[in-house]
Amino acid sequence: MSMIHVTTTVNGDEVEFLCDPRETLLDVLRDRLALTGAKEGCGTGDCGACSVTVDDRLVCSCLMLGAEAEGKSIGTIEGMANGEELHPLQEKFIEYAALQCGVCTPGVLVATEALLKKNPDPTETEVRYWLAGNLCRCTGYDKIIRAVLDTAADLRKAS
Structure with missing residues (x-):
């Protein structure tokens, strides 16, 4: 071939x-x-x-x-990371312990970064909807959702 x-x-x-x-x-x-x-x-x-x-x-x-x-x-x-500096989402995932085994984490981070680029002020429902295609068997989704919403709030304040 x-x-x-x-x-x-x-x-x-x-x-x-x-x-x-x-x-x-x-x-x-x-x-x-x-x-x-x-x-x-x-x-x-x-x-x-x-x-x-x-x-x-x-x-x-x-x-x-x-x-x-x-x-x-x-x-x-x-x-995602800018040289040695982690992306704000990566920082919040660490802060909120929104990751465990790490299999889903890269996909979840890429998905949530795409969401925040498209919608910098998502509601909890919008974040949950956006992540419907990302399955996580370890964390439950609460910590992930809180990390994303907190990152969104921080990014809005910084801009």
């Missing part, structure tokens, strides 16, 4: 890779680009562990082909 050449932007950096036409974006990120934050929890788009943004749209990378990344801008958990 012939490989496909893809040029894309990942976390602000232009990258090129070769991939099998049947290879998922998740596999490309993990196996070809060594970005292992996104996890495969289900392989069917039901759990959200593989959440990334593509052109600022939240997607399950297990459902997108790597070849479809051509010319797109991909955002992963590895791109």
Whole structure:
């Protein structure tokens, strides 16, 4: 099978890779680009562990082909922190103990960052709705919701 050449932007950096036409974006990120934050929890788009943004749209990378990344801008958990400084959401997740085993955490963080970019003043109901595609078996969702709402309030104050 012939490989496909893809040029894309990942976390602000232009990258090129070769991939099998049947290879998922998740596999490309993990196996070809060594970005292992996104996890495969289900392989069917039901759990959200593989959440990334593509052109600022939240997607399950297990459902997108790597070849479809051509010319797109991909955002992963590895791109959230600014150098050594954690993203405010990451700080609040630590403060609120809104993470445990870590399998879902990267996807939840990417999803909530996308929510706050789209809606900087979400209600609790909106946060719960937005996270409906991200399953967490460890924390319950209360700490996650509180961390997101507190981050949103802090970001609004800072702007």
